[in-house]
Amino acid sequence: MTELLKTEHLEKRYANHLALDDVSISVPEGQIFGLLGPNGAGKTTLIRMINQITAPDKGSIYFKGGKMTSDDVYNIGYLPEERGLYKKMKVGEQALYLAQLKGLSKNDALQSLKKWFKKFEIQNWWDRKVEELSKGMAQKVQFIITILHDPELLIFDEPFSGFDPINVNLLKNEILDLKRRGRTIIFSTHNMGSVEELCDHIALINKSRKVLDGQIDEVRRKYGDNIYELGFKGELDKLNGILTDSYEIVSEEQSDSMNLVKIKILKEEKPNYLLSLLISQVEVLHFNEIIPSMNDIFIKVVGDTNMVMNDNK
Numbered sequence: 001m002t003e004l005l006k007t008e009h010l011e012k013r014y015a016n017h018l019a020l021d022d023v024s025i026s027v028p029e030g031q032i033f034g035l036l037g038p039n040g041a042g043k044t045t046l047i048r049m050i051n052q053i054t055a056p057d058k059g060s061i062y063f064k065g066g067k068m069t070s071d072d073v074y075n076i077g078y079l080p081e082e083r084g085l086y087k088k089m090k091v092g093e094q095a096l097y098l099a100q101l102k103g104l105s106k107n108d109a110l111q112s113l114k115k116w117f118k119k120f121e122i123q124n125w126w127d128r129k130v131e132e133l134s135k136g137m138a139q140k141v142q143f144i145i146t147i148l149h150d151p152e153l154l155i156f157d158e159p160f161s162g163f164d165p166i167n168v169n170l171l172k173n174e175i176l177d178l179k180r181r182g183r184t185i186i187f188s189t190h191n192m193g194s195v196e197e198l199c200d201h202i203a204l205i206n207k208s209r210k211v212l213d214g215q216i217d218e219v220r221r222k223y224g225d226n227i228y229e230l231g232f233k234g235e236l237d238k239l240n241g242i243l244t245d246s247y248e249i250v251s252e253e254q255s256d257s258m259n260l261v262k263i264k265i266l267k268e269e270k271p272n273y274l275l276s277l278l279i280s281q282v283e284v285l286h287f288n289e290i291i292p293s294m295n296d297i298f299i300k301v302v303g304d305t306n307m308v309m310n311d312n313k
Contacts, residue, residue, distance in 0.1 A: 004029040004153060004184045005050065010059035012045050019045040020056070021208040027153075027186060027201075032179055034199035034216070035188040036294075038302055042208045043188050044081075047155055050186075051078050063153075074103055077146040081157040081188075085130045085138055092126035095145055102149040109148065116144045120170070135162035143171065147178065154178060155186045160194065172198065192295035202294070204301055211305045216294070223297045226265045227290045228274070231258045234282030242277050258285055 005027040012020040020042045027033045037043045048054040050061060052073050061068040063075075086094055092113070099109035117123050120140055130138055139162055147154060156175070160168045175198060179185060187199060195202060196216065203213040212219065227250060236252060236259055243249070246269045250262040265274060275287055292300075 001028045001031075003027060004064060005186075006062040007046070007050075008060045008062070010046065010049060010056045010061070012042075012049070012054065012057050018208050020049075023059075023205065023208075023210050025203045025210065025213065027184060029184050030179065030182050031200040032175070032185045032187055032198050034195045034202035035186055035205070036190075036192075036195065036202055036298060037205035041205045043205055044157070046205070047078070047080075047157060047186070047188065050155065051076060074149075075151050075153060077102075077149065077151040077154045079142060079146040079154075079156045079159055081161065085142060087131040088129060090127055090129055091133070091141055094130065095141060095148075098145050099148050102151075104149055112148050113144070116148065120144065136164065136167060139163065140167070143174075147174075151183070153184050153186070155188070157188045158190070159187075160189070160191065192293065192298055195294050204298065206302050206305050209305075212297075212301050219297065220291045220294065223292050223300065224289065225292070228263050228265070228271060229286070229288050229290055230261045230263060230278060231285040231287075232261070232278065232282040233258055233285065236261070238281045239278075242281050247274065262290065 003026045006025070008024050010020050010023045011018075023042070023046060025033075025035075025046075035043050035046070045054065049056055050068075052068070052070050063072045089097075095113050096106065096109050099113065100106060104112070114123075117126065122137070122140060125133065125137065125141070130141070133141070139159075143159065146156075159171055159175075163171065172194070175185060175187070187195070189195060199216050201214065202216050202219060204211050214222075236254070239249065239261065243263070246265065246267040248264045248266055250264050252262075253260040263274065265271065271287075271289065275284070278284055278287070
C-alpha cells in the first residue's frame with residue numbers, strides 16, 4: 001500500500017519537556033488514519049510538524065515520496081481542535097478570504113462555497129458575523145473551508161466537538177465520502193467509537209512516544225483474550241463434562257430462549273476443536289470470538305505504558 005505521509009524518528013523538546021520522542025508513523029494513501037492518545041501525549045505537536053508550523057529537533061517528514069517542504073502545505077487541509085475564525089468578520093467574506101489563501105481564485109471559491117453552503121443548509125449564514133454563530137455552526141463553516149481546495153491530505157482534530165448527533169452523522173458521511181474520492185485523512189480524537197467506525201489504521205501516542213500502531217482490525221485481534229461467546233440450547237451441566245483444563249468458563253447466563261456462556265481457551269487449542277466438542281453435546285445457536293473495543297485497548301495500553309514508565313523512573 002502506497003504511503004502518502006511518513007515521519008521518521010521525530011523528536012521535539014520544549015525547555016525541559018520532551019514533547020515527541022522518536023515517533024515514526026506511516027499514513028497509507030486513501031485511508032483514514034486514527035491518531036490517538038491522552039491529552040498532552042504529543043499528538044498536537046506531531047500535527048503542527050506535519051503542517052510545517054513547528055520544526056522537529058530531529059527526524060524527517062516525507063510527503064508523496066519526497067522530503068516535505070513548505071509548499072506541500074497547500075495540499076493539506078487542517079481543521080484544528082481550537083477553531084480559528086475571526087469573530088468580527090462576516091461568514092461569507094471570511095470563507096472567501098481563507099479559500100483564496102489556499103490558492104483558489106475568487107470566482108472558483110465563490111462557486112464552491114455556494115455549493116457547500118447549500119449542501120449544509122447554511123445559505124442564510126453568509127452575511128452573519130462569526131460571533132453570532134453557535135460553536136457547532138462555526139465548526140460547519142470551518143469544516144467547509146478546510147476541504148474547499150480539495151487537498152490530498154486532510155487533518156481533522158476532534159472534528160465532532162460541539163456537534164449534536166445529527167450533525168456528527170453529517171460530518172461522518174462527508175469524511176467517508178472524502179475517503180471514497182481517494183483523499184487521505186488523519187483523524188485525531190478521543191472518541192473510540194468513531195475510531196472503530198471510521199478508521200482503517202491507528203497510531204497511539206502516550207507520554208511523547210508511539211506505543212501502538214497497525215491496521216485497526218489486526219490491533220483489536222492482537223489484544224483479544226481468547227474468549228468466545230457460546231449461545232446454546234441444552235443443559236449447562238453438560239459443558240462441565242466435556243470441557244477440559246484447556247478451557248475456563250468465564251461467565252454464564254440463562255434465559256428461556258438459550259444459555260449464554262463465555263469460555264476462555266487457556267492452552268494452544270483451536271476454536272474449531274472447541275466448537276466440535278460443543279456441537280456433540282448441545283445445540284449451538286451462535287459461537288463468536290469476543291474482540292476488545294478500541295476503548296478497552298486504549299485504556300489498557302495507556303495504563304500499561306504509564307506503569308512501565310513510572311517503574312523506570
